[in-house]
Amino acid sequence: MAITYIESPSTDPAFNLALEEYVFKNLPRDKTYFMLWQNDNAIIVGRHQNTAEEVNAVYVSEHNIKVVRRLSGGGAVYHDLGNLNYTFIADAKDAQVIDLQYFCLPLIRALEKLGVHAGMQGRNDIVIDGKKFSGNSQYIKDDRIMHHGTILFDSDLSVLSEALKADPEKFESKGVKSVRNRVTNLRPYLPEGTTLKQFREALLANMTEGEELETYTLSPADLMGVQKIRQGRYELWDWNYGVSPDYTVRRSKRFPSCGLVELRIQVVEGRIANLAVFGDFIGNGDADELAGELKGCRMERRALTAVLELIPVSWYFFDVSSEELVDLILL
Structure with a gap:
């Protein structure tokens, strides 16, 4: 089956999560979609998390970090322009039993060709030397699956550690808490001088190896549809904070x-x-x-x-x- 590539025109987290949802719900289901995208200065919290429990509210406010909730479960992650995200959207008859590793393995194989030896750890993390550089999660509905993952290429890890530093002893809730793992950037493991642009191009070439790749350009109607979802969900305080568990x-x-x-x-x-x-x-x-x-x-x-x-x-x-x-x- 041909893979359709979509590149986001934005680094706004609310737009990009809305774009994922738009593709998931509205584009033809007879295609598999692959996306590469970036968010600038954002925390993305899991669907079932208590937002207030996951973020350092004062730090986030002082550093103008946007906080947005995604559709999929899992833990909170920090995104900046040193981070690259990828998404697969496809139909699946038995989507509820598909392993996250199914969509992680193409990334591992692509990195192998770049000389980086990575592997799975647990159910949804990809690691190098025991350090996490990619976390993954999925959203499944109506026999349709959306798998997305982060890739820490050259992120500011000091901001990551501060922005996600919340004191668990100050909270009592039923929200799903993030597990803080040792993390690393991918760049030190790549050939010296490798830029994010070069890595992005190499990743795109290798992630779809063996499959025909076609590019889909978002139409004005598509962009209007994305903006409608963005304004109706991902820009709303009620979604990003209000749906948190009590x-x-x-x-x-x-x-x-x-x-x-x-x-x-x-x-x-x-x-x-x-x-x-x-x-x-x-x-x-x-x-x-x-x-x-x-x-x-x-x-x-x-x-x-x-x-x-x-x-x-x-x-x-x-x-x-x-x-x-x-x-x-x-x-």
């Missing part, structure tokens, strides 16, 4: 001006359902009054700021600003 989070900080403030926050569908305040802090007002004002508010900086800017926070927590309280809630 959870309870604990926050605490000792402010020099007022003392220790401890928060117990129950979050349902991404919004504050209950907020209890404890600590040895000093203030004039009843902190439960302030907590009541935050019920129903999204666990998101803009929404929290909009509420707290209308409240004299320092009346409840001496000399603490609304911005400092937002930082504590999202710590």
Whole structure:
């Protein structure tokens, strides 16, 4: 069967995940589709994960990292322009029993031809010298399968480790937690001087070896369809954060001006359902009054700021600003 190659015109994560979904749902099912694409500065969380539990919210905000939820399961991953992603979309009668390795092996074979000896570890990771450089996941529906994977080519691993650094002891939830593995970039294992462009071209040539390759150019109608999905799902806070499993989070900080403030926050569908305040802090007002004002508010900086800017926070927590309280809630 011929393989149809589609190249994304964008590095926006919401667009690229929408493009995957569009191809999966709308393009003819008698073809197998292969895509190479990149996201700029993004965290992609798994379908069943608690977004707040996976990301370092303060770091993500300070570094303008986009957070988007994908359709498939698995753990959270960091993408930048040193990372290359690939996708296979195909029909499969018994898709529910297809092993992830079926779609990982072409990448392993392609790397072998480039002089890189990689192998599978566990169910969905590809490793070199025991270090993960590619994670994979799948989405299956109506006898159709979408397999996608990441390739750490030359990513900023320091940003990766900070952006995904969330404290599991501060959360109690039923969300699927990511497993942090030792990771490595692929570039040091390739011939010296290999660029991402060269690797991309070599990968495309080898990944489809033995199969006829045809290129599909997205039409204006296709792009309109992608944008509709993007705006209706992947740009929405309700999808990226709100569909997270319910959870309870604990926050605490000792402010020099007022003392220790401890928060117990129950979050349902991404919004504050209950907020209890404890600590040895000093203030004039009843902190439960302030907590009541935050019920129903999204666990998101803009929404929290909009509420707290209308409240004299320092009346409840001496000399603490609304911005400092937002930082504590999202710590």
